[in-house]
Amino acid sequence: MLELTMAMRDGDRSDFMDKPAQKFGTFGGVFVPNVLTILGVILFLRAGWVVGNAGLTEALMMLCIANAVTFISALSLSAIATNTKAQGGGAYFLISRSLGLEFGGAIGLPLYLAQAISVAFYVVGFTESVQYLFPNLDVRLFSLVTLALIGCVAWIGASLAVKAQYFILATLMVSLISFFVGFRVNEGWEDLTQPAYEGEQSFWSVFAIFFPAVTGIMSGVSMSGDLKDPTKSIPRGTLWAVAFTFVVYVMQLVWLSLGAERSELLGNALVMQSLSIAPPLIIAGLWAATLSSALASLVAAPRTLQALAKDRVMPRFLAKGKGPSSEPRIALVISALIGVLCVLIGDLNLIAPLISMFFLATYGAVNLVAALESWTSNPTYRPTFRVHWLVSLIGAVACFGIMLLLNPVATVLAIALIVVAYTVLARRAYRTAWGDMRSGFWFAVARMGLLKLYSSRQHQRNWRPAILVLSSKLKQNSQLLRFGRYLEANKGVLFLSHIIIGDWESSNDRQRALTRQLDDRIREEKMSAFSKVVIARDFEQGVTTLLQGAGLGNLQPNTLLIEWGSGWLRDSDFPRTVHQALEMEANLIVYSKAKEPESHLYPVIDVWWSARANGSMMITLAHLLQSNRLWGDYRIRILRIIKDEGGREAAEAGMAELLKDSRIEVDPVIVVSKGPPLESIACESARSAVAFVGVSVRTLEEEAGPLASYAPLVDSVQGHLFLTKNWHDLEL
Template identity: 25%
Template sequence: MAGVMQSLLIVLMCCICTMLTAISMSAIATNGVVPAGGSYFMISRSLGPEFGGAVGLCFYLATTFASAMYILGAIEIFLKYLVPQAAIFHAADHHGTDSASLNNMRVYGSICLSLMAVVVFVGVKYVNKLASLFLACVIISIVSIYAGAIKSISHPPEFPICMLGNRTLVSNKFDVCAKTVMQGNITVPSQLNSQCDDYFLQNNLTQIQGIPGLSSGLISDNMWSNYMYKGQILEKAKLPSENAHGGLEKISMYLTADIATSFTLLVGIFFPSATGIMAGSNRSGDLRDAQKSIPIGTILAIATTSLVYLSSVVLFGACIEGVVLRDKFGDAVNNNLVVGTLSWPSPWVIVIGSFFSTVGAGLQSLTGAPRLLQAIAKDNIIPFLRVFGHGKTNGEPTWALLLTGLIAELGILIASLDMVAPILSMFFLMCYLFVNLACAVQTLLRTPNWRPRFKYYHWTLSFLGMSMCLALMFISSWYYAIVAMGIAGMIYKYIEYQGAEKEWGDGIRGLSLSAARYALLRLEVGPPHTKTGGCEKHDGDRTSQGFLSVVVANKVREGIVHLIQSCGLGGMKHNTVVMGWPYGWRQSEDPRAWKTFINTVRCVTAAHLALMVPKNVSFYPSNHERFMDGNIDVWWIVHDGGMLMLLPFLLKQHKVWRKCKMRIFTVAQMDDNSIQMKKDLATFLYH
């Protein structure tokens, strides 16, 4: 329908959207350890429990129903191509065919789901072993398509299509592609008479090859779009045709479009093929090194599938007739597999590969969805899901798997998920949108805890990915997009109503703090009012912004205590106290200096604040100096809460210290395993 050019555009749009999302996800995944929960963990810790819970639960439902769709796809291949005689229900007449088919899919789908659930319950290592087998089958299938396309240059497969004029005929309406009549049991040449319609009389009946091969020059015919309205006859433009509007009274003989087609419709149909990029992150808790595996695995997987999709568009456009590509149900080719016929050495390679591909995808979805639900339940942001946070002693989500299996079984009993599938695509897109938003917000806020090891990201790429996700949602189906957003909005308000009292240092809180700080600083611009304190402190050519507060007290110790307790307002209260080292306290006969220092340390500890004590500040470099080399040495104390790791990072953000390297030192006892301590320390750096 779309032609080669617009098909490439559709594939590029979807693949660029997923690649940008993968880049944002890689940045978040390498910003510390990602435990179980994958995409939910990334969104909730970046945007807060409300957004994380709403999007995470929608993504869980989408992944669960997707497993049902994959299973139904596998059963359809099994019953239609692999073992048709295995059908339990048979139609009494033509009208009961659909009902019998759906019942067969329900029975076999339930059996397949039960077997998959048992495999997942036994352990993820068995899923990984089966995944390798399924992947090998898929790779062999893809290679067979390329091999068949190359073979078609010299030996194209025999794949005839019958045309009347330029119209495509339905293959089951005739036995021989010729103008003949039946006399008894004998086929004889037709004697054209008044009983034949005008279009049949005036046009030739020809047989063309549906797969003429790469050397046919067919790609020029398939280059541009050919969208159709419902009921339009499928025609080949370059074949001669007389009386183009005649013969419509026998339209059942011709191949017609069952629905109206458009660019936006095809985008919605293709996009589910590009989903699944979160399969690795959904199992983040089972990965040995999630920070390494998620970026490399996801980006390489998207790059590989994108290359396969793009090359397939070009190959199919160059090898296969346009009328065959637009034949949705295969009525013109007697329901034969087009890609199977093109492939080499046998169509069975494609059938078996497709079967294992859908089974593998269903198994991966059934593995990832319970872990996602378990992560949401463990955070206790949705009270009635709390029970699903428990599982086996090794952490396997037993109860979450049970609920996932029941929901997937509901999808299988529906049997036809055509109405549900568009909403699932919206849930996937919404998850990708918020992953991009989370990365963009964290990058723009420049919070100290945002220091991903993955460096190939930028906030503009995240915003572009977010915009593309939103655009694809409304291009595919604007009303389904609104429904999906409405469902997520209701979950958001429910979590907010239940009072998810979680403090994860998320980006939404960071945005609020940044906005409050900006507004307060703006209030101080201009002449100071008698009711407000000064805002800016000028020191030579340097300007440091802050809020000054003067406390009057009889004693220094009392003043410091009052200052520590009274500064700040609401969420804008300080979390760190900076106090200079008491110089000369050993030589001084006055004990007030060291007593004041000790009292301040006690007060800061009681207030649960961080304390920084700079020493020899006079030797610090000025802002005009630049260190081209050198080291920032950190002597690590185990129970410092990570502050010692954060300070050198903050120093390296300044232009004075940017070129310096950071070195970590710790003290080991004689009986300590220093090699293991070094590994643990390296791991802790990225927690």
């Protein structure tokens, strides 16, 4: 009830109003559609050919591999279906609500194409069987007429299709009984236990044609919107269908190998007729199987397309439905047209591998979803049918591995289609009204990483910038945020923060608004950042609260970045606050933006060497800045001031040793000057694009104000200036 209320509140009331009436049970809504789709054209027209090529041993091996993939996929499908209330769209609905709309849409499109192409596959199979009775039959014309008739049944609605399937199932069962009752053992059957592949055929090429025999488990779940209780019907009906059809196929392959010669298996697609006690019943069963499979696919495909359109993955007009069951008439026409195009190909052996690729991709995605859902252990993931994540992961790997073995080129094309679809959908920046498991996945990864980071040995060599950007005016700090990102350089993390001076009751609403504002900015500018807005009685409490509470474990802010001219810099508590921050092992960076465009300045990044810890930090920051594409062509200069020329040689030797340890390509510069150091820096770096300069603790407590002695330097330097202080040099 809560999920329904939330969805309606978020604007999805129309989807609930258009939902098909749920009226089918496990047997009629899942088991029968799955069985009729699985026991289709391959059973009657290609199973003999498979045995003739692969022999009984390898044919059974193919069946076991294919059925293992299907069985694991059915387990995964059951787990997901019992955790999520399935609606129209079947597998697409389940994938999109777990991995998100972008990934769901990327898989939903191949699934839809597989279902739509399957219609033509079964129609062509039906036509091929009719051609045996009428050799002069116009194959394409007959296929198109058949497709039109099936389309008319589907147009009337799923209810008629479900009612018709019981008669079709009865016909199919009678046909199979006539085949199995006609069991006999042919002389020389031992030879058929071993393979004898024709021409360029191989195990995997034959497997590719055989695999569609077991791709029917999506028929039931595609009707999920029409089921009374999807969470119970889908697992039961799907698993029973997989088990039942597996037994049927095992018996059929054994019967074929024992009762027919290899030449007959390879040359006669209707070899089952010669083994049946009532050959006409085989034709009836074949027609029933192919027509029912085509009908099931033509009922399922439009519903998948309709679900894609409801989520705006496809054009919205395709979501329109007719009547209380919201029959997807427009989507049905589109699916039928795709079927027409594939019918014109008219070759089962060309269509079958294509279907295999799309279904394997879908099965792989279903397994991947179940594995990730189980592994991340979201508290909301509580399926009544549980599957270990490793089982589902094995199924996913098997699906993608088999795709590569079947046809590497087709696999690359299928994956390319999925990637393109995902990229297009990701750029649309959907905002969905449901929660998917991606946040749970990243939570699990972050949790594992944070615990490993917490238990790992911390060393200065592993230092990464975790910069607490303290914004006084959120709308006016674009340059501060820009250089915060440059210094982070995708190697660390930013904490975009703001302090509200006041009490909780009067500032609570403002805190929420500012947090949303920061979050929107992070999302729009794609920053590697977190937002943090705190309420404090004064600046000192705000900074210390941020430094203590902004991170988690060892992922804590280690550098405080503030802008020159900021109101915080003039705060009376600023010196004491900075001193406390340094004692909390956080570095200080005060940033002054450039007064001229960067293109008018010298393309150099100056680092003025001071104390060793502070100097090393400035070199690292300069290197991080240079690693950005916009600053990649700027040279780094390490500058050191000496009093007289006589100390140049020693200074150069010391710089050379220092730079050897830094392993950064820089230009060492010795500046000889007897004047005040800040005047020398101002003169040398006046037109440098960037300059890093160290500061001392005592300058924070100058009578004229914090860092007042650096004001002339700030005024003189035309480029970007960073005044830095490393916490290791607290006493300097």
